[in-house]
Amino acid sequence: MSAATVPRSSNPVVRPLPTLLSLARADARRFARHPLFLFGVGSLVALVVASLLQGFAGDPAPLWPTLLVALFLGVFGFVVAHRLTTSLRRSGDLAETSPVGQRQRTAALCLACLVPASAATLFTLYMLVAARIAPPVGSPASAPVAWFGDEPDLAILAALVALGPVAALGGPLLGVAVARWAPFRGSALVGMVVLVVGTSLPSSAGSPWQALPPWAVLADEFADGNGRVVSSSLVDGVSPQWYLGYVLCLCGLAAIAALLRDPINRRPLFAVGALLALAAIGCFSLAV
């Protein structure tokens, strides 16, 4: 320890927003460096490299890559966000006695969840660019329409965003919420199992509830006689744009649920949560 004279170095004037952004940046760096996130990103990069090596001549079906995005960035992101949220509990009272309250810390963690969402966006962009450069085998030949027959581009884009980037945002946001409300060690595993099972439960085709699990119900695939997927289509009767709105509202509700853990001044959050819940119901009704 230095014996040098200690200069006074009091903190300058405190402003909440820069503090929140600084904390969000720090949490984003922690997210980006987490081994599980790096594993997920590495797996997707390996897919990209394999696709490049094959001259974009991979599987023409978009469902499988988006499923991998949801798994590697959404489900793994759930665990990463949960771990980051609970990690400061190791520090005992240090975080709890800091001037930055739990709500601000939670908000920063929610902002850090944009990291996996950004990675998923990049991967989705790659899918679109790759499909544009080398249209998948199918009919018609223009990409990305080839995946979905005659569906409009905007609907397809909304479907891909809902299945990829939004899943990669929603999973981690849910991880923050679960960690805030159930901050014990096993809740990450339990939550992950519930997340995977809950979003994978088959529901009867044609039922409006088929679209309730927040991912991977927008696209059906059609295979040829050899089992090779030759084209995809949107699930009959589902509007991808409204569905995108629905899953975005679910993301917002997850963030609100996480922020509500702090008991101080909850009323505005309840109001926003109620609006989001109404919007989610509205979007879902319009989607199906």
Next chain:
Amino acid sequence: MNTVTLAGVGKTYGRTTALADIDLALAPGITGLLGPNGAGKTTLLRILATALGADSGRVSVLGADPTSTAGRLAIRRTLGYVPQETGFPRGFTAFGFVDYMAILKEWSNRDRRHAEVRRVIDLTGLSDVATKRVNVLSGGQRRRVVLAQAMLGQPDLLVLDEPTAGLDPEQRGRLRDLLGRAGETATVLISTHQTEDVAAVCERVVVLDAGRVLFDGTVPDLVGLATGRVWMATERHSSALHAWRTGTGRIRNIGDPPPDVELIEPALEDAYLLLVGDHARDADLEAVS
């Protein structure tokens, strides 16, 4: 002028009384808090650090009331706190952890924050290991990482729960220097089992036992309580509360000396042992009667 006041503060955990009707006032300077395990030291420090609320009584820290949200925030902005036990989130370097804590202390400007983090890292002698991950550091180095975050921004109130645990003698010496400098302007409260640390740096000492203040005064006053009650002999004496064989082979006895023994100058530890021992004996007698 008092910066911290506690009036009739009580805290219970179920049927266990951790603090009972504590009255205490602290001014800038260094105060040592001594007491056996379970005396309520950590509970008292956690209340001052706003980690815990008191069940009864009034607490005022730097003019703020910790029972209100605004009061807690005001206290936390001027507080440096070293908890008794601290773990670290995985993956942090020493610099990274202190930097993260600096953000939690609202240092949002990156350049200023990094300059401040470098300052406290240097103050605590961690410059050589600043880029190492915390989980590979020794126990003493980790303790200094926690101390470094407490020194951020030169807090007006330093609450340190066993800050010297795990430090080697050289580091403890430097820590004493550091605390001495901090105590020139700030209110520093140190809980420790190391009576020599208290004797070395504290101008005031408070002894807690079973949630009550047994002694509140200066170090010489506490030492004075043991004057005439410590003696060297060739054997353990039955009237001694404590006795142990020293390096010279003679027995150091503490208690009520028999006549014609070789009395010696007491140390702070002797006085502390006598105070706590007498209190326990009185409590036993009271329970029997």
